[in-house]
Amino acid sequence: MTSAFENPDWLEHRVTRIINADDERLAPYRNVRERDLVGREGRFIAEGKVVLNVFLSNPALAVESLLILENRLPGLAGQLKSCRDDVPVYCVSRQTMDAIAGFPMHRGILAVGRRNAPPTVDALIDALPNTALTIVLCGISNHDNMGSIFRNAAAFEASCVLMDETSCDPLYRKSIRVSVGAALKVPFARGGSIEDIVDKLQNRGFEVFALSPSGTTSIYDAAPGPRTALLLGTEGEGLPKSLLQKLQTVTIPMSKSFDSLNVATASGIALSRFSRFSGI
């Protein structure tokens, strides 16, 4: 346990110690598990040191405040130095932290961030390079899956993630956490129908592969173009039949007696194969 007097002076001066869990300045952090910054206006919650590092390294995102458990302070000196001086850093005891969060908040590091209006699907597609691998999501409404897909997109350097309007927001707390910060790193845009997104990609020269258990070509045989988009739907309903009929469909070859993969796992397998890293 590190007590206050062991911290260097600048660190003690930098932080604002708060004892009362009901302090109004802590409102954005209250019961973070139950609510998710309802009416968020571009705000999000980042948890843990790894996610905080990804957050701080993205100049498009602004830090509104930090909430740090007192014994985590010494390990965050570098991160705090990189924050602007006018960003409040609240420092609390374990007891206060758990009372604010509403559950034992083991990580002890929370941050409220804000981002400007995200790009539109059109603008993001227009900004893509000539060689690009993008992920396109249809109806992905589970925050775990969304976060896992972003983690895979970052690991295999997908250019961006595009989502139709029925997919969930990648900046929900749980999605950011599961993504290990990738949701704060990989560019994304959400909106419109999946048909519109596919049309726009095809007009910009993208080869759109629809990943489906009923796909006709193995991902190991399909030949990606310089601009490739990988389209993924939900595990239950899958992609709309009309789309499957007009696109090249690809499949992950697997057992006939247990043809069931999690959608995020499927994204990882297909991204690994189509990424420039695979060399195949």
Place this chain on the structure above:
Amino acid sequence: MTSAFENPDWLEHRVTRIINADDERLAPYRNVRERDLVGREGRFIAEGKVVLNVFLSNPALAVESLLILENRLPGLAGQLKSCRDDVPVYCVSRQTMDAIAGFPMHRGILAVGRRNAPPTVDALIDALPNTALTIVLCGISNHDNMGSIFRNAAAFEASCVLMDETSCDPLYRKSIRVSVGAALKVPFARGGSIEDIVDKLQNRGFEVFALSPSGTTSIYDAAPGPRTALLLGTEGEGLPKSLLQKLQTVTIPMSKSFDSLNVATASGIALSRFSRFSGI
């Protein structure tokens, strides 16, 4: 909503209707989310129709009882016919079901199963065919990851999953659920140290690939043998250094700036590549 009198006579005679959530016969189903059949003696809980189907199709597993929400009965006629006559089928209302489970139990289908003593690691290895792809787990203690790895093992027809003693039991409720039943299908054995398991596999002619971010050969370049074992450790600590030094290490090639995959996703990518289905 289906009421009792719409069910065929045989179905009504087959089930035992229970109104009182405190009925002693329902004890194994009580608060299933909080406890997990502590002191289970080979018992497990299966949830949902898909998992129940996998469960019933495995002759090595015995059904002890079923607990079915009344409006799910008509859709389970086939499954109930395949159960022995002396297996109790308890049928309850939505209100009673939620009171028993301790939370809204949407699936409405629960079963308590039992399996005989699992095979030892030695016995399971001895029973493997000449062409085999096995998964070997070291220190996997997260039930979500365990379940996801089993799901992938089933999808790519791994011969079995072997686990050291520090890995968790795949028959925990959550693990079975996440595996979509694969934990009740894919043979597994757990016990001993990871070094012992690796020694036994090598003595039986297995090529053991240790999957690691620091691995020297890309999974897309590594050449699997007729008997291949894929060794996976935790995301944090990874595999013991002594093992990495004596085994062929393989890696999933990915971004240098975000070299982080979930261990279950990594298992899916490597299984897909090394399975007979990939054709590479």
